[in-house]
Amino acid sequence: MSLQMKPGDALAIRINAHREGWDGTICDDPTSWSCLATPDFRERYCARARPDCFHLSTFARRDPSVVIEANGGAWIFERDPHAFDDQLLVLWTERFEEPRGVVRERPGDNKLLAGVYRVQGVESFETGNRVCYRVRPHPGTAVRLSPLGIEARAMRYAGGAYVKAIDRSMLFRLFEEAREEAEGRPDLWFSPADREQFEHFDAHLHDWCEIAARRYLDSRAEQDRVREVAKPIPGSGYMPFADLGTKLDPEDLRKAEERRQAERHDHRIESEETRRAAVNASDSEATSPESTTIISAESTMPWLVEAPRRSWVIEQYGERVLQALLLGALTKSLIVLRGEPGVGKSHLAIQLLEDPKRERTLIVPVSSTWRGSEDLLGYVNPVDNRFEETPFTRFLIDAELAWDKGDQRMRVVVFEEFNLSQPEHWFADVLSLTQFENRADRVIRLGNSGLRSAPNRKTVTLSPHLRFVATINSDHAARPLSPRVLDRAAVLELRGDPRRAIERAGIELEEFEMASILELSDALHGKDANFSLRSARALLVGLEAGASMQLERHEILDLVLVQDVLGKVRLLARDPADALTIRKLEAWGKRFGSKLSTCNDRIDSWIQELSEGRDVVQA
Numbered sequence: 001m002s003l004q005m006k007p008g009d010a011l012a013i014r015i016n017a018h019r020e021g022w023d024g025t026i027c028d029d030p031t032s033w034s035c036l037a038t039p040d041f042r043e044r045y046c047a048r049a050r051p052d053c054f055h056l057s058t059f060a061r062r063d064p065s066v067v068i069e070a071n072g073g074a075w076i077f078e079r080d081p082h083a084f085d086d087q088l089l090v091l092w093t094e095r096f097e098e099p100r101g102v103v104r105e106r107p108g109d110n111k112l113l114a115g116v117y118r119v120q121g122v123e124s125f126e127t128g129n130r131v132c133y134r135v136r137p138h139p140g141t142a143v144r145l146s147p148l149g150i151e152a153r154a155m156r157y158a159g160g161a162y163v164k165a166i167d168r169s170m171l172f173r174l175f176e177e178a179r180e181e182a183e184g185r186p187d188l189w190f191s192p193a194d195r196e197q198f199e200h201f202d203a204h205l206h207d208w209c210e211i212a213a214r215r216y217l218d219s220r221a222e223q224d225r226v227r228e229v230a231k232p233i234p235g236s237g238y239m240p241f242a243d244l245g246t247k248l249d250p251e252d253l254r255k256a257e258e259r260r261q262a263e264r265h266d267h268r269i270e271s272e273e274t275r276r277a278a279v280n281a282s283d284s285e286a287t288s289p290e291s292t293t294i295i296s297a298e299s300t301m302p303w304l305v306e307a308p309r310r311s312w313v314i315e316q317y318g319e320r321v322l323q324a325l326l327l328g329a330l331t332k333s334l335i336v337l338r339g340e341p342g343v344g345k346s347h348l349a350i351q352l353l354e355d356p357k358r359e360r361t362l363i364v365p366v367s368s369t370w371r372g373s374e375d376l377l378g379y380v381n382p383v384d385n386r387f388e389e390t391p392f393t394r395f396l397i398d399a400e401l402a403w404d405k406g407d408q409r410m411r412v413v414v415f416e417e418f419n420l421s422q423p424e425h426w427f428a429d430v431l432s433l434t435q436f437e438n439r440a441d442r443v444i445r446l447g448n449s450g451l452r453s454a455p456n457r458k459t460v461t462l463s464p465h466l467r468f469v470a471t472i473n474s475d476h477a478a479r480p481l482s483p484r485v486l487d488r489a490a491v492l493e494l495r496g497d498p499r500r501a502i503e504r505a506g507i508e509l510e511e512f513e514m515a516s517i518l519e520l521s522d523a524l525h526g527k528d529a530n531f532s533l534r535s536a537r538a539l540l541v542g543l544e545a546g547a548s549m550q551l552e553r554h555e556i557l558d559l560v561l562v563q564d565v566l567g568k569v570r571l572l573a574r575d576p577a578d579a580l581t582i583r584k585l586e587a588w589g590k591r592f593g594s595k596l597s598t599c600n601d602r603i604d605s606w607i608q609e610l611s612e613g614r615d616v617v618q619a
Contacts, residue, residue: 003076003083004159004318006499008213010088010171012155012164015055015066015114017096021144021190022058022114026051034101036094054132058091059115061193064142065134066091066117072162073133077122080222084135086215088208089117090166090174092152111152113174115144116201118208143201147188148181150174151587154518157495159320167499168209169514175202302410304329304467308354316504317348317494325352328490329410333434334468336418336481339494341568342532344501345471348494349414352469360411362395370421373429380447386455387447394453396444399463411466418470423485431488433462473528496521496530505536507543513557516592520565520599523584526577529568531561538564554595562598571606571616582610 005011016035019027027033030046037046037053045052054067076083091114094102103110118141123134152174158165166174179202182188182195189195201208305313305325313322328335337345355361370376378389389397392413399411415427423431433442442462451457470489472481481489498521502509509517521531542556551559571578585603593600606616 002079002159002319005165007216008168008209010090010166012090012092012166013068013162015058015091015093017093017102018055022055024057024060036102059142059144065136068133068135068162070130070132075160076163077124077133080219081122083219084119084122087119087212088171089119089135090152091115112146113150113152114146115142117142140197141201143197144190144194145178147190148178150178150181154522156497159318167514167518169511170518172511173515175205302408302465304410305352306354309351312351324492328492329467332488332490334431334470334489336470336472336489336491337494338472338491340496340528340530341473342530342534343494343496344533345494346416349469349471352412353410360409361414362391363414363416364392365416366418366420368420370426373426376426385449386452387450389451389453393460396460396462399466400461403463403465408465411463413468415468415470419472419481424482428484435488496532498531501531501533501536504533505540507536507540516596519588520561523581523588524569527569527581529565531565535560535564558596558598561596562602566599566602567618569616570618571610573610573613573615582607
């Protein structure tokens with residue numbers, strides 16, 4: 001696992017809410033102050049004046065630093081100890097106030113911008129029986145911003161625990177707000193030195209982002225070089241966990257490959273014998289175990305994501321998604337891709353194989369009317385008693401024939417809108433057979449009179465290199481999956497990332513435009529109203545046609561956000577979570593509504609409806 005960020009973006013971590021401003025001074029009366037640390041820690045350490053708090057000296061005048069625990073930093077620094085060098089690190093906390101500290105019940109977003117580092121380096125150290133990581137800023141670049149009261153927004157997943165990422169345009173936006181808040185108000189700062197350091201940081205922000213981008217690209221290039229050196233020799237297949245390769249001796253890899261090639265040769269011989277036996281017994285209802293055992297060798301198992309597609313999956317969805325797909329397909333026959341509409345589930349599912357002609361990929365749209373296996377497999381025609389097979393059944397037969405001929409490439413069936421109908425009614429019989437290894441146990445019987453296209457065929461056997469990939473939404477029109485299905489499935493959630501959608505659509509946005517999209521998506525988190533790839537493509541089309549429609553860029557963006565994002569929102573008048581959402585949207589409207597007036601008007605109308613006790617329901 002590695003950092004997933006765009007070069008020049010900032011990193012972000014949370015620190016505890018410190019009463020004395022993180023200057024190295026232990027809080028006065030710490031047991032009564034809620035800083036996010038446990039009461040036991042505050043009693044045993046803070047109250048006894050023991051300076052063991054990892055965030056105590058974050059903004060100390062001499063040698064400031066912040067500590068990241070092993071579970072939050074090992075996944076980064078064990079692979080690359082210099083991953084943070086010259087990067088910008090945003091420090092945030094939860095809002096706090098006298099006399100109690102953090103106020104959990106405070107309305108609105110509770111994230112407070114505490115400060116920022118320009119990181120000089122990270123060093124590991126041992127404390128007790130664990131390794132932690134001390135982050136130090138370049139001299140004079142530990143800026144304390146908490147007195148300004150700026151909300152920390154639009155932080156996103158960066159590849160692992162604890163560490164987040166913030167888009168560069170959002171970082172510029174936060175500094176712009178800080179500049180406006182501090183203008184003409186020197187009394188806001190803890191000290192004149194804080195104000196001077198902020199002004200120095202603000203003046204160099206753009207240049208330091210460029211340096212951070214170059215360092216990140218250099219770091220990624222070095223990691224790619226290490227992975228290239230650690231790759232197996234050609235023909236040995238893909239190693240899904242790159243770290244493993246760095247720990248293996250090249251000679252061991254070569255010997256393993258020789259064993260693998262020998263196993264492949266033996267497997268081809270056994271597979272050919274199995275094919276001949278299967279052909280000879282094709283019309284028989286019973287077959288001997290000796291002729292029907294599916295030869296399964298771990299060394300010959302193909303990967304669900306084929307080699308030419310892996311870099312694309314990492315680029316579009318991240319390394320974690322690739323690893324989850326590879327691992328899930330090793331142990332399960334059904335991979336479920338879950339996520340908000342427009343996040344790219346279907347796009348990912350049909351791109352797993354290097355199969356441009358769709359010879360090894362079948363797309364099956366699920367209907368809400370499906371009630372039995374005949375909807376999936378086909379049915380016996382009562383007129384002539386022949387089995388009318390579906391494209392799905394034909395695909396299973398082709399996969400079986402390919403396997404018997406020694407073609408061991410993966411084959412994928414993509415079920416679109418898998419949970420529009422209850423899968424237990426139409427898919428459970430097929431799914432249950434995939435757990436067996438013996439060929440005789442993986443047989444689906446299609447009727448006694450044979451298929452219309454092949455009268456001598458009355459059964460189909462599930463190929464061991466067949467995988468089912470299902471896309472599901474979690475909206476009100478879908479049905480939840482049962483434990484029976486989930487137990488046989490690997491579920492992978494795809495997260496919507498507006499920035500990645502914009503990149504995939506190939507749009508160049510200005511800072512205001514990018515910030516408005518990211519903050520709106522942040523405000524609507526969990527509402528199934530994300531700025532998706534479809535939204536990005538709609539924006540691209542609008543921007544290209546804007547001149548002919550005599551519309552400015554911000555007017556195009558305004559209309560796309562109303563139609564593609566706000567048009568999906570549902571709010572309940574008496575739901576506390578929705579009350580928080582509308583407060584976030586109101587704050588968003590204050591920041592961006594002067595240009596995005598249609599969006600602002602829509603939000604104002606929702607505020608009015610909710611205040612009158614009416615739910616907000618779209619068309």
